[in-house]
Each structure stands twice: as C-alpha cells, then as structure tokens.
Amino acid sequence: MTGQGLPLAGFRVLELGHYIAGPFAARMLADMGAEVIKVEPPEGDPHRGWGSQVNGHAVWFSIHGRNKLCVSLDLKSEDGREKVKALAARADALIENFRPGYLERIGLGPEVLQAINPRLTIARVSGYGQDGPYRDKPAFGSIGEAMGGIRHLTATPGVTDHPPPRCGVSIADDIAGIYAAMAVLGAAWATKGNPEAKGRIIDVDLVGSIFSLMEGMLPEYGLFGWVRQPQGAALPTAAPTNTYLCADGKWLCVGGNSDAIYRRLMKVIGREDLGADERLQTNIGRCANVKEIDAAIEAWTRTLPAAEAERLLDAADIPVSRLYDMKDCAEDPHFRARQTVMEVRDPLLDRTLLHPAPPFRFDGVSPPEMVRWTAPAIGAHNDHVFGELLGGK
Amino acid sequence: MTGQGLPLAGFRVLELGHYIAGPFAARMLADMGAEVIKVEPPEGDPHRGWGSQVNGHAVWFSIHGRNKLCVSLDLKSEDGREKVKALAARADALIENFRPGYLERIGLGPEVLQAINPRLTIARVSGYGQDGPYRDKPAFGSIGEAMGGIRHLTATPGVTDHPPPRCGVSIADDIAGIYAAMAVLGAAWATKGNPEAKGRIIDVDLVGSIFSLMEGMLPEYGLFGWVRQPQGAALPTAAPTNTYLCADGKWLCVGGNSDAIYRRLMKVIGREDLGADERLQTNIGRCANVKEIDAAIEAWTRTLPAAEAERLLDAADIPVSRLYDMKDCAEDPHFRARQTVMEVRDPLLDRTLLHPAPPFRFDGVSPPEMVRWTAPAIGAHNDHVFGELLGGK
Numbered sequence: 177m178t179g180q181g182l183p184l185a186g187f188r189v190l191e192l193g194h195y196i197a198g199p200f201a202a203r204m205l206a207d208m209g210a211e212v213i214k215v216e217p218p219e220g221d222p223h224r225g226w227g228s229q230v231n232g233h234a235v236w237f238s239i240h241g242r243n244k245l246c247v248s249l250d251l252k253s254e255d256g257r258e259k260v261k262a263l264a265a266r267a268d269a270l271i272e273n274f275r276p277g278y279l280e281r282i283g284l285g286p287e288v289l290q291a292i293n294p295r296l297t298i299a300r301v302s303g304y305g306q307d308g309p310y311r312d313k314p315a316f317g318s319i320g321e322a323m324g325g326i327r328h329l330t331a332t333p334g335v336t337d338h339p340p341p342r343c344g345v346s347i348a349d350d351i352a353g354i355y356a357a358m359a360v361l362g363a364a365w366a367t368k369g370n371p372e373a374k375g376r377i378i379d380v381d382l383v384g385s386i387f388s389l390m391e392g393m394l395p396e397y398g399l400f401g402w403v404r405q406p407q408g409a410a411l412p413t414a415a416p417t418n419t420y421l422c423a424d425g426k427w428l429c430v431g432g433n434s435d436a437i438y439r440r441l442m443k444v445i446g447r448e449d450l451g452a453d454e455r456l457q458t459n460i461g462r463c464a465n466v467k468e469i470d471a472a473i474e475a476w477t478r479t480l481p482a483a484e485a486e487r488l489l490d491a492a493d494i495p496v497s498r499l500y501d502m503k504d505c506a507e508d509p510h511f512r513a514r515q516t517v518m519e520v521r522d523p524l525l526d527r528t529l530l531h532p533a534p535p536f537r538f539d540g541v542s543p544p545e546m547v548r549w550t551a552p553a554i555g556a557h558n559d560h561v562f563g564e565l566l567g568g569k
Numbered sequence: 570m571t572g573q574g575l576p577l578a579g580f581r582v583l584e585l586g587h588y589i590a591g592p593f594a595a596r597m598l599a600d601m602g603a604e605v606i607k608v609e610p611p612e613g614d615p616h617r618g619w620g621s622q623v624n625g626h627a628v629w630f631s632i633h634g635r636n637k638l639c640v641s642l643d644l645k646s647e648d649g650r651e652k653v654k655a656l657a658a659r660a661d662a663l664i665e666n667f668r669p670g671y672l673e674r675i676g677l678g679p680e681v682l683q684a685i686n687p688r689l690t691i692a693r694v695s696g697y698g699q700d701g702p703y704r705d706k707p708a709f710g711s712i713g714e715a716m717g718g719i720r721h722l723t724a725t726p727g728v729t730d731h732p733p734p735r736c737g738v739s740i741a742d743d744i745a746g747i748y749a750a751m752a753v754l755g756a757a758w759a760t761k762g763n764p765e766a767k768g769r770i771i772d773v774d775l776v777g778s779i780f781s782l783m784e785g786m787l788p789e790y791g792l793f794g795w796v797r798q799p800q801g802a803a804l805p806t807a808a809p810t811n812t813y814l815c816a817d818g819k820w821l822c823v824g825g826n827s828d829a830i831y832r833r834l835m836k837v838i839g840r841e842d843l844g845a846d847e848r849l850q851t852n853i854g855r856c857a858n859v860k861e862i863d864a865a866i867e868a869w870t871r872t873l874p875a876a877e878a879e880r881l882l883d884a885a886d887i888p889v890s891r892l893y894d895m896k897d898c899a900e901d902p903h904f905r906a907r908q909t910v911m912e913v914r915d916p917l918l919d920r921t922l923l924h925p926a927p928p929f930r931f932d933g934v935s936p937p938e939m940v941r942w943t944a945p946a947i948g949a950h951n952d953h954v955f956g957e958l959l960g961g962k
Contacts, residue, residue, distance in 0.1 A: 183759035208755040227785050227806055236785025308907040314888045316824035318810055322890035325898050327822060329737025330723060339802040339812035339820050343736050344722025345782045354747045359929035361754035362601040366576040369762030377932040384909050384928035387898060389738045392620050392629025397895040398923035404895055409732040413620055417711055419732035427732050431709035495707045497715035502790040502797055505718050505780060514701040516777050530791035535777035536752035539770040
C-alpha cells in the first residue's frame, strides 16, 4: 500500500449485528480500514447459513463478513455481557440491529454502555426506528420497501396479473446500512480531538431510508394532492429514456434525454425527421410526444440483436446498456480493468473467489488492498480479542 | 437544539455538483450540520428546472438544495475559478460530479486544488469512475442501474411484453451520493487532528455503487457459473415472502419467512394444516414447496380488501404492509409521530411544504432542527460567501 493507506486505520467498531443491515454498515467501515469486531453467538450470525455453501461456508458471507475480526460469546450470559462491556470501553463506535429495546432488556442499553465509555457512538438500525407507534412491529426489508414507497413505484402501468417486483436485492437493509456507517463517521468526526465531546446515539430506520429517496413526491402530494404512479421503465420528467425490446428478445436501456443526445439518437435510428422536428427540440416537447419517439426507437431496436444495437448507439456517444446479468458483470472489460471484479483467495472455502470492490476508492489504495481478508470463521479471533486486546478478561 | 447539536458543525464542504449524485452527497453532509457551499453557474443547477414549480421554483429542489449556501459564478471565467480556489483554500472537502477530466481541463483538477490546500479531500462521483476503458462514456443513472445488475433482477419471470421497470427513483445516483458522503467523512476522520495528514482523492462510480449491492451473486457465478435470474416479488432463498393480490385489486407485501411467523401466518389464513405440515417446518422445506404456500396465502388475501387483510396479519405480529403510495406515506401516523414527514415553511415558494426527515437521527436533535432552511435562490449567499468569508475577494 502506498501513501496514506486506508483512512479508518485506528478506528475501532464493535458490531452487535446479524442478518444484513447492521453487518453491512460495519462492513463499509471495515472496507475503509476500521478494526471491526463482529460479535456473534456461539452458533454464528444466521446469515452464515444463507445461500450456496462450499466446505460448509456460505459464499455470500465471504463478502459480507470480510475485513472483520470475528468473536463469539453468549449475550445471555454474564460472561458474555462483561466481554461486550470491556470491548465497548475500548471502542469508538458500536453498531447494532436488534429489535428496539432488546439491548436494554439484556442490560446493554446505550445508558449502560455510555456510562462505561462516554465517547462511544452507538448506531441503532431497525425497521421502523427507536420510537413511534410502529417501533415494536416485526420488520423485514421487504416491509420497509413497501412502506417506504419504492414497491408501489417499481411497477408497469396496466400490469395487474403480476405483483410489482422487488429489485432483487435487499435494498432497504443496504441503504440503511450505508446511512448508518455515514452517520457514525459524522459523529466520529465531531468526537475526534475534542476531549469534551460525547458519543452520539444514532437512530436509522429501514422505512425512512427508503422514504428518503422519494425525490419531490412528498411536497408535491402536500401541495397538489398528486400521487406519483409507476411508469414502468420510463421517467415521468425526461424523454426519451426507456428500455426497448431487441430482435433477440433482450432489452436495451437507452438514455436519449438531452437535446444533443436526442438528435444523435434519431440519426442512428434513421429518423432524422424526428431529430429535426420543431416540437421535439426541448425536453418538455419530447415528454409530450414520448409515445411517438419511443415507438420509433423500438421499431429500430426490434430489427437488431441487443449487442449490435448497443454497439451502434455506443459508437454515437449515446448512453446505452443492455441489462447486465451476473455473467455480463463478471466478464465486462471495464469491471476487470478497474478491479471492480477481482479474484480473492478464501482460505475457509479453500477456493479463489470473485469479490466486488468497494465502490468508493481512495488515492493510493488499490481495490485488492481494500479486501484485507475474507470472512473469518465463527470465533476465529477469540484468542486475539479476548486475550491480547482485553488482557485475558 | 439540546445537547451537542448536529455533528458536522464546523465542517466546510464545497459542492461543484449538478443534477443528482453530487448534490445529494453534499446534502447528506448539510443535513448533518456541515456548512455546504453549493457553487452554481449564473443560470443555476439545471436540477432547479426539474418537476413541478411554484412561484417559478421547483418543488423537489426545496429538499434537494436544503441546508446549503448557494453561490453563483462562471467556472469558465478567470474570476470564477479564482473564487473556487479561494473557497477550496478554506474548505475541508470538495464534492464534484462532472464528467471525468472536466475539472482538469478548466484548470481546477485535484493537483491544482491540493496545491492550494493539501488537506482538502476531493470526492469525485461519475458514471463509470475516473479510470478504465468506459471512463469517458456518457452515463446517466439508468445506465448505471442497467450495467450494475439491478435492472436485470427487477423483473417478473415470464413477462416478455413489458420491459423490466425501474424502481421509480434515481437509485444509482442516490446510492453513489450516500457512498461519497460516507467516504468523505472517512477521510475527514483521518485528517482531523493530524497535522501530517493530507486530503484524499475519492472516486465513486454509479455503476460500482449498484454492483456493490449484488449480494453473493458474483462469487456464485465465479464458482458455479450460476446467473441469478429475476424472481418477481419473491425471494430466492426465503419462503414465504411475496406480494399477494387482495379482493380490491390492491397488493399486500407479507414476510412470513421465519419458522414462528410462518406458523402464525398459517393460523390467520385458516391453514393450520400447512402450519403443522412436517415438510414446511424449516425454510429449506418451505422454499421447496413455495408455490403451494403462496397459493394458500393468496387464496385468503383474495377474499379480503387489502386494508382488512393487513389489519388481521398485523394483529398476529406478522410483517405486512400494503404498497404505500405517497398519500399513504404522507398520512401515516407513524411517519407523522416520528416527524419523518414534517411541515416546513419555504420562503421562496411562499408555501408550507412537506419535507422528509433525514433517515439518520442524532440524540438531542429533532428532525425539524435538521432542516435548518429550505433551498435558497441562485446566488442567495454570494454576498455572505464572497464578501464576509473571502473578504471581498
């Protein structure tokens, strides 16, 4: 590693996390160089059982648990709680995603922990947040997506025989996790170098994390009573931008929604008449006539395989992409050149795996240097953490 | 404001952003209390023209530009560039989302700026990142979503007559923006209180931001050649969790995918036989028989209006939500009680608007205290910033 290395070297985080949101938050910090101590029950985070396995270890967890120190203890035992307190005394931040009230019930609430370490910042990730009438409801990511407004919008107008799809990944958990990591660092910036500063208690909810993405829809409802309806693959406020069917049955995403790009696009598809049409020189005019434009584009894409249509549009400097599946991603030359996709040896699985790079990069640190190690086994760092760090405590 | 206030008070950010990703990153920092100086051309960020308007001002931008100081200058003029340099000399971080290479071409590249202020961290948000073969391609958020893998997954198996929908919001820009804000704070933590430390150059790409959410799909492709296919509203690895049609044509999202919740769910729908079925006591068994379980659930939801089915499931402590539209969100008692939805006076629009609270909260700071002001007009803070801050420079 050249230069200054990873920025969070020396920042210690205690993770009392399980499943997705809490561990994802802690992993963001670990990928930036923090020392993350993941506390698991003796049987491990249940996430370790998710998805396909090699050598008895989950493939997904190789990424989800990477760059962390893993210790195991029983939170329900006095010994386990004493270890957590001793670790909290030595940590900068703690991240947890139990149901609200659980940590208090087992005697590890924020008041207890901050009495031990007043400078400890505690980030709490939950479905509905730490207060309010729905606080105690059970919440999964899917419910956060439904209530936060994104499921209603992820749909095709007129399709009534299939439910609106999810986006295929645990988007509410992921976004809440990134927000939590960000907020922890905001609090850490305030605390560092200020001996008077106390740690903060941070409350991040899955529902609110999704709701935070709803653009101007909330004030538009308040002012005008408008309720945004789903638009399929189109945008309500820009044209032409859509996903078009090609001759081989594949879909092509095209963004032709700037004045100059629109004219280039019309030239490629052989419709310079539309490119020159006075009505269609501005975005407002194109939005008003979007059906006509979309039909012209799809009349062209339907004559070509997706790869060929993509090549022609790309050559004309028009934003375009087929809908990448994982094979496309894994084999893409740009992903490989930037090491967004990289090979990493996983000693637990005893295989070389493909890992995704963090999407945030720091000068002087290559992507492989950000994956310091793959997910350790349950309790792999008990000796190091309970022995060396806590001095045998 | 009680207690310690917002954590980023005293942290100064220069935003050379436009449209969504860069300004969204800067707004996260502004919502946490940073002093964000948004630099716009004399005609303003084109985002100011997006969506519905009141009094000549966009409703969405009231949120998108909140808590910022707005100054206007011409980056193509010598005077404008000198002002940017003078501001960079006094800032902790700079966020930009021009096409890669643009800042260098106008003489404001990272080398120039860090020569003036070696401690300045510079976050660069772009479609494909600052290097690699696709670096110079035009990229919109939709393309980042297509290439990052999420558009392929956001689909319903068997539906071939409609394109896979987008999720209705600018998800690639938003996530890249949150990542950029987080990475800026990671660098800021390292710099603070360390006189030796230099500012970092951070590279965040839209494509990689989406790709970072692809769970274990990349190593599973690498190991087994598996290519994850879309699953509609279901999950591939948990059951039952899906979205079901109700008697009034509305959809209901239900998460019954834990052993205990599953049994409660079967009781509510009058199928205790399935709840007791030996095959269905584990997630693996339920995944293998998911069609039978989903059919039983939907046979029940089809007999009831969505609100009534939701009430019955909620009473049995089963994760459930109808697909909230903006009216549901705006009027929900939990959103109101937690001030996730709050009323804010906007002097430019001369209206009281509904604003969404930040989804990250700090103890002692209420949501209304996090919205210090709504988006200012173009150049509203020229006198303050160019006069007082730069001393008339």
